[in-house]
Every structure is written in structure tokens, then in C-alpha cells.
Amino acid sequence: MITRNTDYAMRALCYIAESKKKSVTADEMVGALRIPRPFLRKLLQQLSSEGILKSFKGQGGGFALARKPGSVKLTELIHIFQGTVELNECVFKKKLCPNRATCRLKREIDSIERDVLERLSRVSIASLMNQENGCARVRRRGHAG
């Protein structure tokens, strides 16, 4: 449902957002986030071309956020890397559904799907950043996931 592209992108964007530097290089993130180098590079380029990151070429270059962390939502990343978020693509696309149970199933799924999208759209880079609220400082380490 959420692919590595999206997952990695979210982590990389958080890393960039939390960095004090003007720009962060791909290599720095490879070390910090344990993402395969060529894979991460391709991913960052996509984010650049989508206008989420801005890039600086040449020595001393790297990537920086092009927009405010609060405006970059998880749903947007999913859209970029995975296309539409659909829990179920109705088998009977343009035709009439053959019976009521069929339509009802679709209605249920659609309703759940709307909720999921609503909740995913509330997750942004900002909402995942360490700086967001004070309770962050209490935690010492991450836990096994």
C-alpha cells in the first residue's frame, strides 16, 4: 500500500527539514538513512522535478525543501510515487454493476478509502519533525519496528 519509494521519501524529507544546513547531499543521507545510493538519488530527483525539493548542482550542492514542511503531505508523496490511492478498483468499470451486493461492497470500500485518505493527508513533514513539540526531547531512542 505504501511503497518504499514513499516511505524513503518521507524519511529523507524529514531529514532535510531537520538539518541545519542550507542543503543536504544525497551521500549524507545515504549514510544516515541507509538507503541504497542510486535508489535514493533517483528518488530525490523525482522530488526535485515535482517541486518539493530544490536542488543545487556542483560542489557544495545538494537538496533543500522548496516548500514549507507543513504543506508536504503524505498523500502527495503517495500520489507522486504510486499514483492514485485506491483500495479497490471496481471490476465493472463502466458497465452496470450486476447486482446490489456488488455495488454495496464498492460503497463500503469507497467509504473506508475516503477515511484513509483523510487521515493520510493529515500527516505532513512538519507533523513528523522532531522540533514539532516538546515531548520529543524526552524520548531517548527509536524502538524496533
Added chain:
Amino acid sequence: MITRNTDYAMRALCYIAESKKKSVTADEMVGALRIPRPFLRKLLQQLSSEGILKSFKGQGGGFALARKPGSVKLTELIHIFQGTVELNECVFKKKLCPNRATCRLKREIDSIERDVLERLSRVSIASLMNQENGCARVRRRGHAG
């Protein structure tokens, strides 16, 4: 997220549940539900081996529900045909998550996932059947989906 196997299975089970006959043949459902014959057959066999359907071989045979329609949940079908329902498989499986944002992302996704599962588990064969409540009789046909 929800594959054709699961979708078809749900429709087929509803069809069987609504049938007045003691058992329904695969061929009858092929005509009614527009599912490719060999594909439906494989699917019905899986449902039989999982104990959701019981089958009768030989002439006059077919399939019938092995359990009450209310006990067959959408989540169970998803489990059979697609394995676990996971919105996101954490990239850092057994290791410690490298930072807090990572864990927080996982927590958000997990929470959404739990909600989805809860709602999917409320959908059963019974809840999709025509007989379930009176309003069914008013509707004349399905609509385009």
C-alpha cells in the same frame, strides 16, 4: 489493496448465499458474475479448502456455504487471497529505527491500518446480501461503478 481474487470471492459468496438452491455450480456463476471460468474455479476450490465453502462432486454437484453468512468477513477473504493486510511494511524490520520521525511515521500508519482492519472486518457476506433489510426491494438496478 483489494485484489480481484478477494473481490470476485466476495461476489461469488454473496451469489451462493442468496441462491435458493442447495448448491450452485461454477458454470452458473461464470454466467451470472462474468468471471473467467478457470479463474473462478480455482478461487472456489481455495474457498472450499479453507472451509468457507463445502463442495459436492459429480453430477448435480456444486458449492454451498459451509458457515453462516454473518461469520464470513471481508478480512478473512483478504487474508486467504492476499496474506496480511499491511499498509506499510516498516523498512527497518528488526533493527532500531534510526530516528524518531521514522517511528512516528510507523505509528501513524499503524493506527490508520488498525482502523481500516476494524472497518473491513465489519463487512460480511450477510451485510452485503439483498435479504438483509427491506430497502433492498426498492432498488431496481445497480449503478455504474
Added chain:
DNA sequence: TCTAATGATACCACTTTGGTATCATTAGTC
């Protein structure tokens, strides 16, 4: 015995996903 049905199994094509490799381009630094 014939035939209508399911059981079992093997196979296949297409798409998505995750990842690699290569070369071109840009821009600081010596």
C-alpha cells in the same frame, strides 16, 4: 458407462517494485 461436476497442479504473461549502471551537466576550488 457416460457425463457433469469438482480437485489438483502446472504454467504463463504482464505489471509493479526495488534496485543498478552509465553518462552528461553544472559549479566551486586550486
Added chain:
DNA sequence: GACTAATGATACCAAAGTGGTATCATTAGA
């Protein structure tokens, strides 16, 4: 101006999942 550290662009590849096909074996009623 050459060197080098960085991104841009593009093409390629392997594994897995999905959707579907084909074939033969088995069962049981007429």
C-alpha cells in the same frame, strides 16, 4: 583551466505479485 564534487537524465534488470489458462484426475449421478 583542470579537477572534482555534486546533481540530471536515462536505460536497464531481477524478483515478486497478479490475473489468467490449460490439463488431467477424481467423483458421483443418470
